[in-house]
Amino acid sequence: MLSDTYNPLEIEEKWQKSWDSDGVFQVHEDREKPKYYLLEMFPYPSGKIHMGHVRNYTIGDVVARYKRMRGFNVLHPMGWDAFGMPAENAAIQNNTHPAAWTYENIDSMRKQLKRLGFSYDWDRELATCTPEYYRWEQWLFIRMFEKGMVYRKESFVNFCDPCQTVLANEQVEDGACWRCGREVRQKKLWQWYFRITDYAQDLLDYCDRLPGWPEKVTTMQKNWIGKSTGARIRFGIEGREDGIDVFTTRPDTVCGASFVCLAPEHPLVTALAAGNTQAPEVEAFLGKMARQERTAKAIETAEKEGVFTGSYAINPVSGGSVPIYAGNFVLMEYGTGAVMGVPAHDQRDFDFAARYGLPRPVVVQPAGEKLDEATMQEAWTGPGTLVNSESFSGMDNVAAQTAIADWLQAKNAGEKAERFRLRDWGISRQRYWGTPIPMIHCDTCGIVPVPEEDLPVRLPEDAGLLANGGSPLGSLASFYEVTCPKCGKKARRDTDTMDTFVESSWYFLRYCSPKEERAIFNREAVAYWMPVDQYIGGVEHAVMHLLYSRYFTRVLEAEGLVDFKEPFTNLLTQGMVCKETTTCKEHGFLYPEEVDFSKDTPICTKCGNPVSIGRVEKMSKSKRNVVDPTLLLDRYGADTTRLFCLFAAPPERDLEWSDTGVEGSFRFLNRVWRLALRYQDVARKAVAYNGELAALSGGDRDVFRKTHQTIKKVAEDVDRFHFNTAISAVMELVNAVFAAGEKGEDIQHAGVARHLIESICLMLSPVVPHFTQEIWAALGGEGALPEKAWPRWREDALQEDSILVVVQVNGKLRDRVTLPADADEESIKAAALAAEGAVRFMEGKEVKKVIVVKGKLVNIVVG
């Protein structure tokens, strides 16, 4: 029996316990059933779940439960992306240990997720900060090192001298340290890199073989990899034996080069300036560059500037001499770290030449136009015929690209070349809370990996964090003092940790056998479960995380550990949950509960100062524009919270949070509850009707038809992840039943009533599992609802008796006619031409054309 009122908190706890003790969501490899691996991006354990998590995991849970009802053996795991900077920041702020802080957060977040009733197999839970997890990451790192997939090189980091610490890009605000506010400089450090560029071509090729991914994501990845074809051209240097290799996509314009520009870090810059009058200026420029932020955004928005090195380069085709500059718009990591400047045919070069008064010779003349160096307002980047280009003059510029590259190759001064924008993946972090890099530096033997039997290299738990945010590992002798595994002499352990993207690049494999102690994963388990059938997570991960995971899978494939290259067959990128930010002058970003919105101007509850309302942005802990779902859980329960998240917007769309509307979802559940109450007595004794529609009449017929139509619609909508419209469809069904009752056409047939309530329970069970289970049980339904089969619909029960045809005249709606469902085209046309509303607009005009869309619309064209 159902209680008179819907009491979510009681019901939810009861069924969660019941499912838990029955092990309903535990899964094992089962060859009898088709497998389905559903994965949601695991969370960083920040302490509290936020609406973004609730949304992401609700979407995943609905799909997991739906697939299970459709007969799949569903793997649906959850865990924690537990290493990362916030733990260190919190540790400094609250004087706790990152580990203690992290594990506490995991405990409280696990509780919250459990309250939401997600169908996870909690036996598979993992946390990346445990030695059981990261030892396999270290093991893999060493294998990659042995295969040459890992190397070291010098590169720059943001460094704050007063704090003596490396800063993340996020920790640099307008070129200054977030902690002390002083200017940040670029410091060179030796760092570890993964050779992801080895796979650039393969990662690119497979972007077109991922039909289950949104095209926008593969497009973004293609652009990120950024393949370009062109040529490497070697310019000579006056007075020197060596030369400068430039990469260009426009070898056809080589004779139009009026300068060569090097990246500031290019090794030749100081060498070329040495001993000439430009030396001091070059030095000043490099000093300035060392203070400039190195994010792509900063580089590309900064004004193009450069400095003459005092040396000249020799054009290998024209033999001309051009000045060599160093410039802030040339990236050392891309191409060769040097470009040739062709102002007439490249806008960036045009701007640079304008600033430094460099000539801009025209070498490509477009058809029907005459470019003139003196009067050009912008670069010409289109096609044309080569001029002033030695023996290549008169040639079509596209043909010349190959011709010039071939010519250069013959002269040993260049060749055709491909370049990728993608750079190798730098993974060294000068931080504490991460996976220790399992390497030892020995003065005698060089770099030696930690022997496998010594893994894991554990993070020392007694390390006290430094107030400035620096890693304690570098000054913790008990950690770094080791003996060399090769020669036994004193050596130093690597004190850097890995980028946390490394952990998330293979966790999906570990879920298949999370407790495996002898290997990174159990190969049979991985062979059964992988690849992930459906991966769900925020769009913000469209490039980096997903690309790194694809790369890791390739590395493992090359190692022979897995036999597939792509980890995720289908991808759903959900939109972000956004909210406006609130800032107080004194206290910075404020949580919504720290703002008093009751006055005309919002007030900071800490100091009483007015609060300024900022842009609507992705909810994030650092911006504090987060909504705490526990408030909703306490008030409405998990089912209403889940229902609202799905109903508010389709998954791929961003969701601007508003508190209103949750009430409506709660109201809907209460409405369904009352519907169940109304029919429970008759339905409990009945068997669900499963006969022909034709055998029913009146309200029974309408309700039965509407129920089947709804079953069909909901299945179709869930299949394409349109949960909001699926829910709307059930709302319409419920409304129709109530409306029929109002009209005196209430359900008479007990079997139809039972079929209705059962169908609603089954259809809504992935969304509101506790609620539907309670009603199901009240009808006398046995067992766990999540284990039942998805309802089927009868084709004969979908048939309407009549159709509504819209009548347009010249594309404007003029009338509607109702016709028998089997009306043929001729009778539809005749009815439309006779429709009163249409006739008025046809008077005195000639009917030129009649377009009939069968069963839907007639458009009469008159003139």
Place this chain on the structure above:
RNA sequence: GCCUGGAUGGCGGAACUGGUAGACGCAAGGGACUUAAAAUCCCUCGGUCGAAAGGCUGUGCGGGUUCGAUUCCCGCUCCAGGCACCA
């Protein structure tokens, strides 16, 4: 700056392959029930003209293709995400 998306009533959204724009829900207004309130139920609800019937207009802006465009094409504007050390 570059790459990728998005924009529809007061609000969230719907319209699946070009075919009734605004389903479903929120908010608002009116009514019923109630001593009253809550809950519930019913009605109205893009703008504009009109007493009504009905007309005109309307999917960020400007063009185009089409019998017909929220949907396709071209050119913009604004917003969001990513840009390699936030995750």
